[in-house]
Amino acid sequence: MDVLFIIFAVLTVVPALLMVVSRNPVNGAMFMIISFVGMAALFVLLEAFLLAILQVLVYAGAIMVLFLFIIMLLDMDEVEKIKPGTVTSIASGISLALIIVGVAVLLGSDGLAGQSVAHLAAAPDFPSADNPMGLALSAKAYGFGLFTKYMLPFQLTGVLLLVSMIGVIIISKKRETSQGQEQS
Amino acid sequence: MAETKVIERKPLSLSERTYLPQIVSGLKTTISHMFKPSVTLQYPEERPPIPKGYRGVPTLVKDPNGREKCVSCQLCEFVCPPRAIRITPGEIPEGSESEHVEKGPEEFEINMLRCIYCGLCQEVCPEEAIFLQDVFSLSGYSREELVNKKDKLYELGGTLPDSHFKWDKKKAAEEAALAGGHH
Amino acid sequence: MELTSILLKIVFAVLMIVVVMTMAGYSVLIERKVSSWVQGRVGPNRTAPFLVNYIPFIGPLLVRMGIFQPMADGLKFLFKEEITPGHVNKTYYFLAPILALVPALTTMVVIPFGQYTDPSTGASNPLMLAPLDIGILFIFAVSSLGVYGIVLAGWSSNNKYSFLGAIRSSAQMISYELSLGLSVFPLFLWLNAPGVEGGLGLNAVVDYQQNFWFIFVQPLSALLFLVAIFAETNRLPFDMAESETDLVGGFHTEYGCFKFGIFFVAEYAHIVIGSALFTLLFLGGWHFLPGLSDPWPAGWIGAVLSTIWFLVKTVILIVFFVLIRWTLPRFRYDQVMKLGWTILLPLAIGNLILNAIIIALIDSQ
Ligand code: SF4
Ligand code: SF4
Numbered sequence A: 001m002d003v004l005f006i007i008f009a010v011l012t013v014v015p016a017l018l019m020v021v022s023r024n025p026v027n028g029a030m031f032m033i034i035s036f037v038g039m040a041a042l043f044v045l046l047e048a049f050l051l052a053i054l055q056v057l058v059y060a061g062a063i064m065v066l067f068l069f070i071i072m073l074l075d076m077d078e079v080e081k082i083k084p085g086t087v088t089s090i091a092s093g094i095s096l097a098l099i100i101v102g103v104a105v106l107l108g109s110d111g112l113a114g115q116s117v118a119h120l121a122a123a124p125d126f127p128s129a130d131n132p133m134g135l136a137l138s139a140k141a142y143g144f145g146l147f148t149k150y151m152l153p154f155q156l157t158g159v160l161l162l163v164s165m166i167g168v169i170i171i172s173k174k175r176e177t178s179q180g181q182e183q184s
Numbered sequence B: 001m002a003e004t005k006v007i008e009r010k011p012l013s014l015s016e017r018t019y020l021p022q023i024v025s026g027l028k029t030t031i032s033h034m035f036k037p038s039v040t041l042q043y044p045e046e047r048p049p050i051p052k053g054y055r056g057v058p059t060l061v062k063d064p065n066g067r068e069k070c071v072s073c074q075l076c077e078f079v080c081p082p083r084a085i086r087i088t089p090g091e092i093p094e095g096s097e098s099e100h101v102e103k104g105p106e107e108f109e110i111n112m113l114r115c116i117y118c119g120l121c122q123e124v125c126p127e128e129a130i131f132l133q134d135v136f137s138l139s140g141y142s143r144e145e146l147v148n149k150k151d152k153l154y155e156l157g158g159t160l161p162d163s164h165f166k167w168d169k170k171k172a173a174e175e176a177a178l179a180g181g182h183h
Numbered sequence C: 001m002e003l004t005s006i007l008l009k010i011v012f013a014v015l016m017i018v019v020v021m022t023m024a025g026y027s028v029l030i031e032r033k034v035s036s037w038v039q040g041r042v043g044p045n046r047t048a049p050f051l052v053n054y055i056p057f058i059g060p061l062l063v064r065m066g067i068f069q070p071m072a073d074g075l076k077f078l079f080k081e082e083i084t085p086g087h088v089n090k091t092y093y094f095l096a097p098i099l100a101l102v103p104a105l106t107t108m109v110v111i112p113f114g115q116y117t118d119p120s121t122g123a124s125n126p127l128m129l130a131p132l133d134i135g136i137l138f139i140f141a142v143s144s145l146g147v148y149g150i151v152l153a154g155w156s157s158n159n160k161y162s163f164l165g166a167i168r169s170s171a172q173m174i175s176y177e178l179s180l181g182l183s184v185f186p187l188f189l190w191l192n193a194p195g196v197e198g199g200l201g202l203n204a205v206v207d208y209q210q211n212f213w214f215i216f217v218q219p220l221s222a223l224l225f226l227v228a229i230f231a232e233t234n235r236l237p238f239d240m241a242e243s244e245t246d247l248v249g250g251f252h253t254e255y256g257c258f259k260f261g262i263f264f265v266a267e268y269a270h271i272v273i274g275s276a277l278f279t280l281l282f283l284g285g286w287h288f289l290p291g292l293s294d295p296w297p298a299g300w301i302g303a304v305l306s307t308i309w310f311l312v313k314t315v316i317l318i319v320f321f322v323l324i325r326w327t328l329p330r331f332r333y334d335q336v337m338k339l340g341w342t343i344l345l346p347l348a349i350g351n352l353i354l355n356a357i358i359i360a361l362i363d364s365q
Helices: A002-021 A025-045 A049-074 A086-108 A117-122 A139-147 A151-178 B020-034 B075-079 B120-124 B150-157 B166-180 C002-038 C058-064 C069-079 C090-110 C135-144 C146-156 C160-191 C202-208 C219-232 C236-242 C257-282 C300-325 C333-364
Strands: B058-060 B085-091 B103-111 B130-132 C114-117 C124-127
Touching: A002 A025, A025 A049, A049 C135, A049 C146, A049 C160, A139 A151, B020 C002, B020 C300, B058 B150, B075 B085, B075 B120, B103 B150, B120 B130, C002 C069, C002 C090, C002 C257, C002 C300, C069 C257, C090 C135, C090 C146, C090 C257, C114 C300, C124 C202, C135 C146, C135 C160, C135 C202, C135 C257, C146 C160, C146 C257, C160 C202, C160 C219, C160 C236, C160 C333, C202 C257, C219 C236, C219 C257, C219 C333, C236 C300, C236 C333, C257 C300
Parallel strands: none
Antiparallel strands: B058 B130, B085 B103, C114 C124
């Protein structure tokens, strides 16, 4: 089990790194897909089959295809080496430091409401208490959770996605009218 | 001026708009065709019937006595539009069976890469020696192979069962004239 | 103990790959034979290895049916000259056929193909490699990865025809994936309706269809699913990807010999898996006929018989795929998109909501 974990962990982390460093956008996208699939495999090792499948179905199967599409259509072969501005580099440095500190705090102390994250992951709260991994295992329990306890976050996420979708439509529409007949 | 009649297109009904009845009827046609006997020939074994007057590969024929009919008049060579025919005329050797014939081809070539199967050679031949017969498949690995030589032409042509025996009759007539002397 | 069970799994997996690949090969034969029958021809009828022709009756009959043709086809692909065009992106060019084939073969691990009834206890178990209780989602997830093979093939070929073909087919696959998923959800709603413990596994669907087939109860779902499967497998009314008349050959224009062979096999593997899926979801899987109880005896004989019955249904569907190919003309690209987004998708959503309402009504009584 440990061997598998190490293999898939490497398969998740290394492509993720490569994706950040790679100069060719298509390579980057492919590394990202590998990373997603590796993460799905990690979910499988946790016996969270539903999550693993959703990971592949939504991220690797649908979203990344569209990414790849756009990259290929724009035909960006090599991204020019852009020197980041000072403000950008300072801001990204600060946010990176914040993220590292945040994760460390979450993992180390009793971060969230007196529960460590590790503990939360081992015993999440959902309908049947005698089957702690049931949430991830059974699609039914997962759906039950979504439509009862996590109803509000679920709906909010939906609204958020809808808002961003409408935003995208409006932005692309505007460009079309300003450019006139060019895009028909 | 002809009167234009505008035919209103009827809007499609619901069942027509789903296309399903149409697809089903199309499937019916397809399936019925599946069980019909096939219309193809198993080619190399089965050959299509060659209709009369078919213009296949031009060939040279022999008369029923097995003698060559061509007298090397070179009319076909002259008439051939793409100049596919090349004839080297030659004398008929003394003492041969067809000695009485004036001339014979020493070499007769038809370049099948040039021939257009027009049939003019057959049309023009005064001796009925060249015929476009039923050979329709012709292939080879080189250009040389596709120039039909005399022996190949006779092999393809075979013998034609006509009984003119023009030259024999002429010879007989000559002999009779010779024998009859002065009359 | 552990080792033997793993070995057994591997043996079964290899066996199943062999069966699916053989079926893919033979569906090429079905395609060629049925096509020629439809067109009044005879189709492949000459391939005869060694001395087969000298076996009385059976030998010539097999040759006439073209039984050995798939082997000849496969060997042809193997022995052709391997050509790599100079202008391609090598890595992705070689990766693409593999990416196209792997998802097609991976989906089959969750496909149940028969049932084994224990003679002593009378309990019947489905025969499948991985008894995953979310099988249908697994199939959707893995088959959605198949797009990458096509996209990468088209892009790495560095050829505008290939690229257009790839864009068309992947846009089409993404659009129809939605309707494909939504069209089968009503079945799973019924499967998990109050009082029924179904889950999302494919064997559960088959078990549920013991006495009736879903195609009679949910004809709209079946129709939507069938259309979506045609689009997903890039079969003829939807073969935008390789419409020879306007795109030379589509995404595999630059591919030859064995690499093309892999694409070819992957395409037919998709058809086999799609037919199997339709059989499982709507035609009752290995159950005999609607309304009749299964005549399969207990033990391995019953298992084999049920598997054969399942395969028979699948093959009939493959023949149907081919018949449709010669019945319908190809859609135009915008028609394909319009059909997918403005007709199939709303119908699928409506069907889903309708079924949900019906189940809720029944439940509230
Ligand atoms: S058929 Fe026509 S082209 Fe051919 S050899 Fe005779 S005259 Fe020439
Ligand atoms: S084939 Fe006929 S036309 Fe041609 S040279 Fe001989 S006799 Fe004359």
